[in-house]
Amino acid sequence: MIKHKSLQHVFVDSFPSSLEPGKLYVSVEYGSVAHGCCCGCGEEIVTPLTPTDWHIVYDGETITLHPSVGNWTLACRSHYIIRKGEVIEAPAWSDQQVAAERRRDGRAKAAYFGTTQAASPSIASTAVTPERDAPQYLLSGNIGWKARIRRFWTKIFR
Structure with missing residues (x-):
């Protein structure tokens, strides 16, 4: 059962020590997205943004995370889709x-x-750590966030 039906996105350099329920934290710096499990169990979910894992679509107002989030190693085993900031419950696997x-x-x-x-x-x-798991093209150089986003999307879609 999904408790949080929508997520408000927040762009951050790094994730806060405690994730606020109902928020979707996006760190372009570390190529990851984090949020509290949408079932309300309190577990923290981190999804790496890589060519073989998840990707986001930001339309200027909302975030879509693809593919779905399946929390198979958690007790809740929740499964959901985040589309345009809305959380859609998906069938169990x-x-x-x-x-x-x-x-x-x-x-x-x-x-x-x-x-x-x-x-x-x-x-x-597998513990996801920014130092180890962030794509190197996101960590290299002392560049601004716009340039990092442009570099990230260029690498993803070439």
């Missing part, structure tokens, strides 16, 4: 569907990054 998606994700990462490993590590065992 079976363990078999989750496993198939993880295999697909591992293959996509291996193909994109040119590695031989086709298996993706479990999200639960």
